[in-house]
Amino acid sequence: METKLEQKAWEAIRRFDMLHRGDSIAVGVSGGADSVALFDFLCSIRREWELTLTVCHVNHNLRGEESLRDQEFVRELAGERQVPFRLLSVDAAALAGEQGKGIEEASRELRYRFFAQVAGPLGKIATAHTLDDSGETFLFRLARGSGPRGLRGIPPVRENVIRPLIGCSRRDVEEYLHTMGLPWMEDSTNREDMYARNRIRHHVMPALCEINPQVLEALAGAMERIDDLQALAGQMARQSLPKIRLTEGEWDAAGVLALPRAVGNYLLLEMLEKAGLPPDSRRIEQMRQTLLRGGEADIGGGLIFRCCRGRARLEPKPQKPVPIQVEISLERDTLPRSISLGDGRKLEFTLVSGKELRNPEKINKRDLNSLADYAKISNTAILRQKQDGDRIALPQRGRRLLKKLYQEAGIPPHRRAALLVLCDRDGPFWAEKFGFDRRVVSLDAEEYLTVTVLEEAENGTYHA
Numbered sequence: 001m002e003t004k005l006e007q008k009a010w011e012a013i014r015r016f017d018m019l020h021r022g023d024s025i026a027v028g029v030s031g032g033a034d035s036v037a038l039f040d041f042l043c044s045i046r047r048e049w050e051l052t053l054t055v056c057h058v059n060h061n062l063r064g065e066e067s068l069r070d071q072e073f074v075r076e077l078a079g080e081r082q083v084p085f086r087l088l089s090v091d092a093a094a095l096a097g098e099q100g101k102g103i104e105e106a107s108r109e110l111r112y113r114f115f116a117q118v119a120g121p122l123g124k125i126a127t128a129h130t131l132d133d134s135g136e137t138f139l140f141r142l143a144r145g146s147g148p149r150g151l152r153g154i155p156p157v158r159e160n161v162i163r164p165l166i167g168c169s170r171r172d173v174e175e176y177l178h179t180m181g182l183p184w185m186e187d188s189t190n191r192e193d194m195y196a197r198n199r200i201r202h203h204v205m206p207a208l209c210e211i212n213p214q215v216l217e218a219l220a221g222a223m224e225r226i227d228d229l230q231a232l233a234g235q236m237a238r239q240s241l242p243k244i245r246l247t248e249g250e251w252d253a254a255g256v257l258a259l260p261r262a263v264g265n266y267l268l269l270e271m272l273e274k275a276g277l278p279p280d281s282r283r284i285e286q287m288r289q290t291l292l293r294g295g296e297a298d299i300g301g302g303l304i305f306r307c308c309r310g311r312a313r314l315e316p317k318p319q320k321p322v323p324i325q326v327e328i329s330l331e332r333d334t335l336p337r338s339i340s341l342g343d344g345r346k347l348e349f350t351l352v353s354g355k356e357l358r359n360p361e362k363i364n365k366r367d368l369n370s371l372a373d374y375a376k377i378s379n380t381a382i383l384r385q386k387q388d389g390d391r392i393a394l395p396q397r398g399r400r401l402l403k404k405l406y407q408e409a410g411i412p413p414h415r416r417a418a419l420l421v422l423c424d425r426d427g428p429f430w431a432e433k434f435g436f437d438r439r440v441v442s443l444d445a446e447e448y449l450t451v452t453v454l455e456e457a458e459n460g461t462y463h464a
Contacts, residue, residue: 060092
């Protein structure tokens, strides 16, 4: 007579098409109850299904002798079943420190890389995640503010990773092990509350079980419904792509906002995933606000989400600029001239005769801060980046800190460091994005100096 674990495992295998005859499977075995039950179940069907199994064990060296005990237990278990044993021993704490990640995250990534290496390009990876694990993950992500994609729980199948026990409860696992007379190892850290998942397991789940003894099944049903809704949102998103994708990686901002929120968010989530960023609700909200208001948002991972002239895209975050402090001659015989800034931009200086302006009154209709009275400009200027305390007085406005002007203009902090100023002995008289200080501006100049920042396009030409 089949145990509940076997019944539910077969149901998952058939429903999600997990196994095929002749499969080669790398089985993750920690020595705990779940992984021992999974390994025993796969061993029980390997002849019938002609499966080739390999036991994979990772010793994270976090629990001293206990870690070594688990390693040897799994080695002996594999030997008893005449299954090849592969071991990876690593200092997980040191690795996490080197990568700047939490131990759990770094260890998980390490395990899956090891499993994939053992499985090879054509093999499968079997892990022992259960219904309890999926429910705890759902609650953990819910508390962290995950969006719909994160609230789908642990997927039964992801690429070549299969989870035959995903429909089994921890009670089903323990019942199976007792029925088969199988030993397993207990991880002492599972009894501690230092990890968030343990606190959910020890305190949250028991409280929910008092409300509904079938809470695991209820959570599984919720995750399945969320998955169905996400599938629908994905279908609608794919149908909308021809209308809103302008180029590869570039989207029509208004088109995304016009979609139902869930569909638009699905597209934004895909953007994040393709960029290798974990999708979360905070990032999605940042991106939506950027679509609404324009500008840029630093979304982490070395990327910014930029929306300019109705076109939205992810871009690499600009690198910290190389410090610039150079003396520039503005003598008449050196103009016009251009100066390369070494970052795909250049500064262009030109002289314009006041008489060349068709009508002197036209000056009033232009931005006064784009024209400086050449007679009021020093023959030599210093070009540099903004410094703390720099101020400028724009026409029709009082003297203001450049930092304040940047904030009011919505220029993100990571962009400000590259913006330039021109100085004379009295301080800045021109600032990128804002133009000239009013002390060098007049309406009746004989000659005007213009300063233009040009950016290099993909075809090698420059534009303002």
